Amino acid sequence: MKKVALLILCVVMATMGVSAQGKISVMFQATGAEGDAFKALFDRFTRDTGIKVEPMFIPHDVYFEKFSAAVASKRVADVMQLDAPFLANFVWNGYLSPLSGLVDQKVIDDLTLSSVAQGTYPIDGRLYALGNADSTVLLYGSKKLLKAAGVRIPTSVKDAWTKDEFDAALDKLAKVPGVKWPLDIFRAYGVKTEWATYAFQPVFESFGGKLIDQKSWKAVGALDSPESVAAAAEIQSWVKKGYVVPASSGTNALYRDQDKAALAWGGNWYWSEAYPIMKDDLVAIPLPNFGKGVKTPNGTWIWAITKSARSPKAAAQFLDYLAKDKKFVQEDPGVFPGLKSWAAQLPAYTDAKQMKVAFEQASVAVPRPIYPGYPVLTASFQTALDSILSGADPKQELSKAAAAIDQDGADHDGYPPFGN
Amino acid sequence: MKPIGRGFVSWVEVAMLAPALVLLVMFLVVPFAMSIGLAFTNQPLLPGPIPTKFVGLGNFARILSSVEFWRAMLNVALFTLMVIPLQCGFALWSAILLNGQNRAKRLFQGLFFLPYITPMVVVCVVWSTMYQYPSGVFNSVLGVLTFGLFKPVEWLGNPHTALVAITMLSAWQAYGFQMVIYMAGLQNIPTDLYEAAAIDGVAGWRRFAWVTWPSLYQTNVFVLIITTIQALQLFTQVNILTQGGPQDSTNTLVHYIYRSGFVIQNVGRASAGSLILFLLIVSIYGVMSFLTKNDPTGEKP
Numbered sequence: 072m073k074k075v076a077l078l079i080l081c082v083v084m085a086t087m088g089v090s091a092q093g094k095i096s097v098m099f100q101a102t103g104a105e106g107d108a109f110k111a112l113f114d115r116f117t118r119d120t121g122i123k124v125e126p127m128f129i130p131h132d133v134y135f136e137k138f139s140a141a142v143a144s145k146r147v148a149d150v151m152q153l154d155a156p157f158l159a160n161f162v163w164n165g166y167l168s169p170l171s172g173l174v175d176q177k178v179i180d181d182l183t184l185s186s187v188a189q190g191t192y193p194i195d196g197r198l199y200a201l202g203n204a205d206s207t208v209l210l211y212g213s214k215k216l217l218k219a220a221g222v223r224i225p226t227s228v229k230d231a232w233t234k235d236e237f238d239a240a241l242d243k244l245a246k247v248p249g250v251k252w253p254l255d256i257f258r259a260y261g262v263k264t265e266w267a268t269y270a271f272q273p274v275f276e277s278f279g280g281k282l283i284d285q286k287s288w289k290a291v292g293a294l295d296s297p298e299s300v301a302a303a304a305e306i307q308s309w310v311k312k313g314y315v316v317p318a319s320s321g322t323n324a325l326y327r328d329q330d331k332a333a334l335a336w337g338g339n340w341y342w343s344e345a346y347p348i349m350k351d352d353l354v355a356i357p358l359p360n361f362g363k364g365v366k367t368p369n370g371t372w373i374w375a376i377t378k379s380a381r382s383p384k385a386a387a388q389f390l391d392y393l394a395k396d397k398k399f400v401q402e403d404p405g406v407f408p409g410l411k412s413w414a415a416q417l418p419a420y421t422d423a424k425q426m427k428v429a430f431e432q433a434s435v436a437v438p439r440p441i442y443p444g445y446p447v448l449t450a451s452f453q454t455a456l457d458s459i460l461s462g463a464d465p466k467q468e469l470s471k472a473a474a475a476i477d478q479d480g481a482d483h484d485g486y487p488p489f490g491n
Numbered sequence: 492m493k494p495i496g497r498g499f500v501s502w503v504e505v506a507m508l509a510p511a512l513v514l515l516v517m518f519l520v521v522p523f524a525m526s527i528g529l530a531f532t533n534q535p536l537l538p539g540p541i542p543t544k545f546v547g548l549g550n551f552a553r554i555l556s557s558v559e560f561w562r563a564m565l566n567v568a569l570f571t572l573m574v575i576p577l578q579c580g581f582a583l584w585s586a587i588l589l590n591g592q593n594r595a596k597r598l599f600q601g602l603f604f605l606p607y608i609t610p611m612v613v614v615c616v617v618w619s620t621m622y623q624y625p626s627g628v629f630n631s632v633l634g635v636l637t638f639g640l641f642k643p644v645e646w647l648g649n650p651h652t653a654l655v656a657i658t659m660l661s662a663w664q665a666y667g668f669q670m671v672i673y674m675a676g677l678q679n680i681p682t683d684l685y686e687a688a689a690i691d692g693v694a695g696w697r698r699f700a701w702v703t704w705p706s707l708y709q710t711n712v713f714v715l716i717i718t719t720i721q722a723l724q725l726f727t728q729v730n731i732l733t734q735g736g737p738q739d740s741t742n743t744l745v746h747y748i749y750r751s752g753f754v755i756q757n758v759g760r761a762s763a764g765s766l767i768l769f770l771l772i773v774s775i776y777g778v779m780s781f782l783t784k785n786d787p788t789g790e791k792p
Contacts, residue, residue: 095727126689136753136754139536139537139753139756142537143536143537156506163539163540164537164540165540165541166540171726196782203539230539245717262733262734262736262737263736264736270545317624317625317648318647318648319622319624319627319645319646319647319648320623320624320625373768446754446755447755447756450750450754450755454736456541457736457737457738458736458738459738461648461650461736461738462648462650462738463738469764479755482533483539483756484541
């Protein structure tokens, strides 16, 4: 009896051991076509390497909260996506493993500079996450409507609109028949999502303001500085004048037939949504220069290996495969390359008539603050911006947000060694 | 059965109660006790490099001095004051209308109860479409009915109308529950009261005011207490539709607690908030019970 029990135990343990080697769980977020591209990728990976993939899908606007629940219940995946600015928080809390030694060095060398910057933890300078894609935000316009308004169309970052030109353009576009709202800033993406910080930090930077002082890691004095307040007031003025598409009016205002918008302040992924419908009428325009130069955002969902991964080698194999996979690049619409080898494969980004401006903007990208307190920073900024867009006083709201951010820093003793 | 202990309870009864009691203790009592303990610490949601420490009444002080918390209190008070007449009033009206056992009435009772069994999430999504600006259902219909005098309103985006919009939605979804309670209350009114009223020539509105309403005293007390407690815990609609905005006009106590725990990641502060909410509900219940313990109609419950 004992021998049989022992034998059964051995078999069970052996199978457990085997399955731990041959399986990885992947935590990710994706929408629509991107989700299908991921599913196909997982299937190809399993077919080529024999390692099974257990996908854990989380919607991206509750990603951080769901990830917290996963950590609390000890169900963290082996491989996970994370939104780039949250990297400092995850590394500071000890959830991620450095990639060197695990991921193929050739893949690491292939990363663009922006990608490397996103995945590096500044304290120890090690790479913790692989950014195979990147992103940017730019202005999309309808050539027809811009011509009807008599507005100049910039062709590169160097001759982007100035603040006055941009304001004048909005005024002119408001008078063009057929234009319901001159500008769509995608309020329909949601009241409090990462979009707010991502798309509008560049406006603050271009005015000369910033979200947080990156030496003292204090927000009071930076987020509520006169330049930041001016930036917020400028964004508020667009809404106050009735130029902005309201939140309940959807995200297709640029290319639909009724209630149109003339310009859209959108992410690079919007190109693949709008281009099939607008074709040659669609033009990519760099973000305006509000005084201190054109500033653009970067950062996207990057890949990391968690400290609790049962088989870091299998996880690293997945990342290698993801970086080298040619099919994924083609299937994922609107992807913006973070690997040098990918950029060469995407003609849209070298075509001046298409998205060349978008790729050019990568050289003036300002990353969101790499700070462990980023979750509270972004939540406070989103709340402030939401209130400002619905008419609250910019200085008051930004001061409230700055106080909340510094309070969180103090609660964590300044996130040593950042705030010391 | 051989009774155990003082002879009140037998083994069979204990065995029958045990599964429910175990679950109750595990999922209600234990977390509640833990929450009381955590309220005095600065426990973060996720374990991090800084050890948790005891902060005494620090969390409570921070919450009670926070503008956001008091705004949430105000919002919840306003919501309660608006939703009780709307929801309970409509529930009582439908209960009186549909009180009866014939087929037609039974059918409509079922139909009127449908909103209550629709998940709140679904209701929120559908109503958010109806609240669309500028051409959602509400804006269009009101525009047509007033011959264009009514200008479209951004219901969920305007700080003055957002809470009202959520109130209407909540009243519509949840009135079924109060309606059922009122129907039970109405059926408990002895018919000889109505016969006496008929003999005295009292009918219609006066019959409602002088016979029906006073006889519903106990039911009203129950409905008032239940609805207040539910209203104080408003969360789902806010979380889906407005996330506390615009400009904090729809922030509620539970939403504040949720933000403290899951967004700001401070479980200590969230636990302190939960404790405050619990004490608030208990004291409101106590005050209401005291104020209503003497039934003026002399009816025994």
